[in-house]
Amino acid sequence: MKVVLRNPRREVEVAGNRRVKDVLRDLDILPETVLVIRGDDLVTPDHVLREDDVIELRPVMSGGAI
Amino acid sequence: MKCRKCGAAAALELRRHNAAFCAPDFLDFFRNQVREAIRRHKMFARGERVLVAVSGGKDSLALWDVLLDEGYDTTGLYLDLGIFDYSVESKAKCEAFAARRGATLLVSRVADEVGAPVPVIKQVTRRPPCSGCGLSKRYLMNRVALDHGMDVVATGHNLDDEAATLFGSVMHWQTEALPRQSPALPSTHPKLVRRVKPLYRLSEREAAAYAFLRRIDYIVEECPFAHGATSIAHKEILNRMEEASPGAKHNFLFGFLEKARPVFERAAGVVLQECARCGQVTTGTVCAFCKLADQVKRAAGGAAPER
Numbered sequence: 001m002k003v004v005l006r007n008p009r010r011e012v013e014v015a016g017n018r019r020v021k022d023v024l025r026d027l028d029i030l031p032e033t034v035l036v037i038r039g040d041d042l043v044t045p046d047h048v049l050r051e052d053d054v055i056e057l058r059p060v061m062s063g064g065a066i
Numbered sequence: 067m068k069c070r071k072c073g074a075a076a077a078l079e080l081r082r083h084n085a086a087f088c089a090p091d092f093l094d095f096f097r098n099q100v101r102e103a104i105r106r107h108k109m110f111a112r113g114e115r116v117l118v119a120v121s122g123g124k125d126s127l128a129l130w131d132v133l134l135d136e137g138y139d140t141t142g143l144y145l146d147l148g149i150f151d152y153s154v155e156s157k158a159k160c161e162a163f164a165a166r167r168g169a170t171l172l173v174s175r176v177a178d179e180v181g182a183p184v185p186v187i188k189q190v191t192r193r194p195p196c197s198g199c200g201l202s203k204r205y206l207m208n209r210v211a212l213d214h215g216m217d218v219v220a221t222g223h224n225l226d227d228e229a230a231t232l233f234g235s236v237m238h239w240q241t242e243a244l245p246r247q248s249p250a251l252p253s254t255h256p257k258l259v260r261r262v263k264p265l266y267r268l269s270e271r272e273a274a275a276y277a278f279l280r281r282i283d284y285i286v287e288e289c290p291f292a293h294g295a296t297s298i299a300h301k302e303i304l305n306r307m308e309e310a311s312p313g314a315k316h317n318f319l320f321g322f323l324e325k326a327r328p329v330f331e332r333a334a335g336v337v338l339q340e341c342a343r344c345g346q347v348t349t350g351t352v353c354a355f356c357k358l359a360d361q362v363k364r365a366a367g368g369a370a371p372e373r
Contacts, residue, residue, distance in 0.1 A: 006289050031079075032305045035274050042077040042275060044067040044086060058272035058286060061226070061301055062123055 001053040003027070018054075021045035027057070034059055078275050089279050096276045098265045100132045107250035109262040113266035116140045117259075119207050120163075120171070122156030122285045124277040125222030128266055131280055133220070134167055140220075142171040143210055145203055149289060163282065170260050174210055175366040176202050180355070181362040188291065190365040191358065195291035198358055205355040208231045209346060210321020211259040220365075223263040226270040229315040230300040232322055244330040255338045258347045269315070270301075361370070 003012045003023065014023055020036050020043055036043050037056040049055060067076040069088035076086035087095055104107065110116050118133060119124040120142045133140050144160045147153050149241075153237070164171035177183040180202055187202070188195035211219045225248040228247070249266040253259060265273060277284050292298060309313040340346065343351035348354070 006286055026096070030305050030306050032269075032271055035271065035278055039280065041100050042278065044076050044079045046067050053307065058278075060124070060271045061298060061305075062125070062270070062288065062292070066309075 001049050001051055001055065002053065004056040006056070007059055014049075015051075017048055019045065019049055020047045020049060023049065023055075024057075029057060031062055077279070078272075080272070080281040082269075082308070082316050084312075092275065093279060096128075096268060097132055099137070100109055100129070100264050101136070103249060103264045103267050104262075107248075107262065108137070109220070109250050109264060110260075112138065114139065115215065116213065117143050117207070117211045117219045118214040119143050119145070119203070119219060119221045120160045121145075121222070122159035123222070124282070124284045125224050125227075125270070125273045125347055127159070127222075127282050127284050128273045128276045128280070129220060129222045130163070130169070131167070131277075131282060133264070134169060140169065141214070141216070142169060143207065144171060144173045144217075145175075146173060146175040147199060147202075148175065148177045149185060152285075152287065152289055153183075155287070159283055159285050171211060172214070174206055176206070179206055180359050181366065184291070186365075187358065187362060190362050194295070196295050196297070199291070201354055201358060205346065205353070207261075208257075210258050212257060216259060218260040218262055219262055220262050222265055222273070224265045224268055224270050224273050225298075225315055225319060226301055226304070227265070227317045228266050228299075229304055230297050232319055233300045233304060234296060241330060242334065242336075244322075244327065248327065253291060255347045257340065257345070258338065259309045266319075371372065 001014050003014055005012065009043055012027070014026070021031065024031055031045055034057045038053060067079060067086045068074065069076045069091050070085040071091040072088060074088040077089045078092050079086040103236055116133060116138050116139050118126065118130045120130055130142055132179060142160060142164055144157055146157055160171055180187060182190065184195060184199045187198040191198050207219050235247065249263045252260045304315050337351055338347050338349060341348045341356055342351050343356040344353060346353055346355065
């Protein structure tokens with residue numbers, strides 16, 4: 001599957017059918033810090049992604065002068 | 067994973083609530099948390115004029131979206147910080163949102179008020195950029211609210227923002243900052259407008275999910291000056307704690323608000339007066355904003371502020 005990361009924008013390929021939580025763990029991303037977006041939907045950590053899926057891991061953290 | 071309310075496929079898991087929700091039920095949950103924040107802290111009433119400070123990011127636009135749907139009398143305020151393409155894009159997002167919702171958006175340029183945009187303030191003061199930026203934003207929000215007869219200023223600060231600020235204050239035992247950390251700061255002076263944070267019960271990820279599911283076009287890119295900011299480092303630490311112990315951020319902030327803040331509030335005795343130069347509220351003779359503007363002016367060789 002294709003995983004789109006942001007800030008900066010980049011893409012990585014992940015092989016096989018995998019659960020969202022396993023993909024995040026492999027990429028060393030905490031679930032609390034991203035939205036997992038597939039098309040127009042959000043998917044939960046137990047969701048199994050297929051080889052041909054495209055997902056976006058959109059960071060939710062903002063900061064600076066808060 | 068199933069929605070706790072309706073049993074349909076869930077869109078979002080909320081570990082700290084030991085729950086998951088489908089999209090419609092999550093949106094209900096989000097709105098209910100905002101309603102609860104407003105009710106619990108008597109943030110504002112119907113008929114009061116609310117100035118919503120918007121940055122083009124997920125939090126402030128999500129907040130404005132909820133308040134508009136709830137029928138509150140809101141006006142948006144975008145502060146143009148002059149941070150290159152980031153400010154151009156974030157302003158466009160705010161204008162597009164306001165146009166789509168038929169809402170009024172005020173725009174104020176920091177460069178007009180301080181004498182220079184944030185990138186120049188950063189160079190002149192040699193302080194972290196977020197320092198002069200935050201100071202300018204707080205000052206201008208209050209002044210614009212006063213100028214337009216607003217009853218209250220609402221900002222998009224979320225649970226993560228508040229927990230990170232508290233963490234920073236505690237790490238340095240900035241006890242003078244602790245009484246000021248509250249979801250609702252009352253007006254303690256005729257020139258100080260009430261300030262409220264209706265998203266303080268909702269996490270950053272929940273605000274992002276709300277904005278995404280409501281198809282709000284917000285700026286995902288980070289402020290170029292935020293990279294390496296202390297607040298972000300603190301958020302990362304807190305998120306690691308949250309991963310190990312869901313609810314850690316909530317317990318840290320809410321425990322403070324319920325148990326510790328009243329103690330620090332009793333101990334604080336701040337006397338507010340009006341700045342000798344601009345007339346806005348300060349604890350000293352000349353306010354920090356006027357001192358910042360002086361610094362900018364001196365660096366420019368005494369030239370008039372850039373307009």
